[in-house]
Amino acid sequence: xxxxxxxxxxxxxxxxxxxxxxxxxxxxxxxxxxxxxxxxxxxxxxxxxxxxxxxxxxxxxxxxxxxxxxxxxxxxxxxxxxxxxxxxxxxxxxxxxxxxxxxxxxxxxxxxxxxxxxxxxxxxxxxxxxxxxxxxxxxxxxxxxxxxxxxxxxxxxxxxxxxxxxxxxxxxxxxxxxxxxxxxxxxxxxxxxxxxxxxxxxxxxxxxxxxxxxxxxxxxxxxxxxxxxxxxxxxxxxxxxxxxxxxxxxxxxxxxxxxxxxxxxxxxxxxxxxxxxxxxxxxxxxxxxxxxxxxxxxxxxxxxxxxxxxxxxxx
Amino acid sequence: xxxxxxxxxxxxxxxxxxxxxxxxxxxxxxxxxxxxxxxxxxxxxxxxxxxxxxxxxxxxxxxxxxxxxxxxxxxxxxxxxxxxxxxxxxxxxxxxxxxxxxxxxxxxxxxxxxxxxxxxxxxxxxxxxxxxxxxxxxxxxxxxxxxxxxxxxxxxxxxxxxxxxxxxxxxxxxxxxxxxxxxxxxxxxxxxxxxxxxxxxxxxxxxxxxxxxxxxxxxxxxxxxxxxxxxxxxxxxxxxxxxxxxxxxxxxxxxxxxxxxxxxxxxxxxxxxxxxxxxxxxxxxxxxxxxxxxxxxxxxxxxxxxxxxxxxxxx
Numbered sequence: 001x002x003x004x005x006x007x008x009x010x011x012x013x014x015x016x017x018x019x020x021x022x023x024x025x026x027x028x029x030x031x032x033x034x035x036x037x038x039x040x041x042x043x044x045x046x047x048x049x050x051x052x053x054x055x056x057x058x059x060x061x062x063x064x065x066x067x068x069x070x071x072x073x074x075x076x077x078x079x080x081x082x083x084x085x086x087x088x089x090x091x092x093x094x095x096x097x098x099x100x101x102x103x104x105x106x107x108x109x110x111x112x113x114x115x116x117x118x119x120x121x122x123x124x125x126x127x128x129x130x131x132x133x134x135x136x137x138x139x140x141x142x143x144x145x146x147x148x149x150x151x152x153x154x155x156x157x158x159x160x161x162x163x164x165x166x167x168x169x170x171x172x173x174x175x176x177x178x179x180x181x182x183x184x185x186x187x188x189x190x191x192x193x194x195x196x197x198x199x200x201x202x203x204x205x206x207x208x209x210x211x212x213x214x215x216x217x218x219x220x221x222x223x224x225x226x227x228x229x230x231x232x233x234x235x236x237x238x239x240x241x242x243x244x245x246x247x248x249x250x251x252x253x254x255x256x257x258x259x260x261x262x263x264x265x266x267x268x269x270x271x272x273x274x275x276x277x278x279x280x281x282x283x284x285x286x287x288x289x290x291x292x293x294x295x296x297x298x299x300x301x302x303x304x305x306x307x308x309x310x311x312x313x314x315x
Numbered sequence: 316x317x318x319x320x321x322x323x324x325x326x327x328x329x330x331x332x333x334x335x336x337x338x339x340x341x342x343x344x345x346x347x348x349x350x351x352x353x354x355x356x357x358x359x360x361x362x363x364x365x366x367x368x369x370x371x372x373x374x375x376x377x378x379x380x381x382x383x384x385x386x387x388x389x390x391x392x393x394x395x396x397x398x399x400x401x402x403x404x405x406x407x408x409x410x411x412x413x414x415x416x417x418x419x420x421x422x423x424x425x426x427x428x429x430x431x432x433x434x435x436x437x438x439x440x441x442x443x444x445x446x447x448x449x450x451x452x453x454x455x456x457x458x459x460x461x462x463x464x465x466x467x468x469x470x471x472x473x474x475x476x477x478x479x480x481x482x483x484x485x486x487x488x489x490x491x492x493x494x495x496x497x498x499x500x501x502x503x504x505x506x507x508x509x510x511x512x513x514x515x516x517x518x519x520x521x522x523x524x525x526x527x528x529x530x531x532x533x534x535x536x537x538x539x540x541x542x543x544x545x546x547x548x549x550x551x552x553x554x555x556x557x558x559x560x561x562x563x564x565x566x567x568x569x570x571x572x573x574x575x576x577x578x579x580x581x582x583x584x585x586x587x588x589x590x591x592x593x594x595x596x597x598x599x600x601x602x603x604x605x606x607x608x609x610x611x612x613x614x615x616x617x618x619x620x621x622x623x624x625x626x627x628x629x630x
Binding site: 129147153243251255283289 | 465561605
């Protein structure tokens with residue numbers, strides 16, 4: 001058994017390569033600029049070179065696996081699909097095929113949200129669990145679902161889009177073109193909107209300039225410091241998210257639901273009302289049986305650990 | 316490979332035992348009265364005797380497996396839990412343990428909704444599928460979820476309660492004690508309520524006596540014959556169910572969702588508006604990729620076939 005694996009987090013700006021030990025510590029990092037590369041050959045060669053650099057620096061001769069978290073990825077085919085919006089390379093990138101030739105180890109490619117879920121199960125608070133869901137709050141609301149220890153990809157390969165469950169028919173307009181998705185209430189922008197509504201409730205409406213300048217980070221910081229309007233904004237967030245998570249529980253009755261992403265830095269300003277509304281909206285069968293928790297993966301390492309965890313999946 | 320299996324459908328009134336061939340035909344049936352038995356030993360002995368009677372009548376010396384669909388069952392433990400409401404036997408009934416001793420074959424116990432899903436995959440329209448969901452409309456709204464060819468039981472063993480997903484916060488009161496569950500809009504009683512609302516919309520409100528006498532079967536028959544109010548009642552049903560099924564699709568992106576149960580006898584009066592609202596509420600990723608279909612299991616045989624299919628699960 002080899003004790004080291006590689007996790008690669010592909011983003012539009014940077015591609016971060018991490019060397020991860022068996023205890024889930026990121027012991028080395030290498031960063032390349034995603035935007036520098038315009039064809040798949042030079043990009044994959046740079047990633048392979050980065051892996052070799054890390055192995056040499058840590059005097060490691062073999063790695064167990066390579067996991068890659070990437071946008072617009074196809075788990076079944078181990079590739080990034082052609083035409084991915086925020087990558088400069090527009091052709092299909094068959095990462096699995098290309099990198100397995102070089103390193104002769106298992107290479108697994110999946111999207112960030114699924115990587116996060118698998119990372120939580122292998123290295124985080126979900127260790128030992130067989131059923132869990134992770135929810136990533138950020139620009140959107142992403143999710144990864146694990147049933148019986150395996151990620152749910154579904155027939156289409158794109159399962160696990162809980163952020164687009166409709167919690168309010170004819171509700172807020174969503175970027176997906178529909179209305180009332182939980183993403184419109186619990187994403188960073190959704191939380192800002194909740195703050196605007198909370199300010200109106202409190203008869204202290206924000207000016208146009210204040211609305212435009214508002215960021216979710218500000219709301220989170222204000223909530224952490226006990227600002228009543230920001231706290232109320234997180235209560236509204238929790239009211240909607242509690243319904244969405246309770247609905248998700250009906251599906252797979254997980255042992256735990258983990259939350260991660262920038263807006264969760266508000267901590268108990270989110271988690272205390274969320275646990276309350278979650279239990280209130282939960283079917284009696286599941287009450288007091290499913291915990292709602294913050295991710296136990298360190299934010300800085302989470303993406304690399306998630307990716308590295310994917311490499312543990314044998315296809 | 317043995318070609319015959321046993322499916323047992325345990326209901327509060329009757330216990331139906333069926334002998335099923337490899338093509339999913341019920342070739343023999345035996346019925347015992349559930350209410351006759353007040354202890355587990357005599358009840359299980361009667362079921363075993365029923366199985367032997369069927370085997371002898373069809374000159375079959377061996378069976379491959381026994382599957383049992385039962386209320387309040389525990390799949391992991393292969394039992395009916397103690398205190399089951401509509402059974403006269405109030406003690407725990409360890410069916411798997413007791414019957415495996417007698418027949419020395421795999422015995423699997425699960426609830427009716429899960430049996431229906433597995434039956435659809437093994438013997439019905441889901442043959443060859445790895446991801447599917449079945450929805451049973453009736454007194455309640457039940458569901459069975461299959462991911463990667465396996466039933467989802469979850470951490471608690473009681474996963475797959477899509478009937479209790481909330482589609483309308485603060486909506487109609489549900490028997491579960493909460494509000495706005497899809498069950499309140501798409502169960503037999505929910506459809507009657509939709510009919511009452513449709514009659515009001517049409518300015519032909521039902522009298523108190525008419526409301527009290529109304530049955531879902533009547534609404535279904537009227538809809539099949541083109542009655543505009545009954546058709547509108549099914550459209551309302553479809554509007555809510557379309558949201559619930561589209562939300563379910565976000566979870567497991569199944570190849571198909573199958574509907575069964577009495578209210579589905581309305582046929583296209585339900586299915587045509589349902590397919591429309593389902594697609595309208597579906598995330599773009601899944602549009603035109605998931606079919607919504609009527610169960611292909613014959614209604615009279617469905618419960619026995621579902622139970623028999625369970626026996627194919629190796630634990």
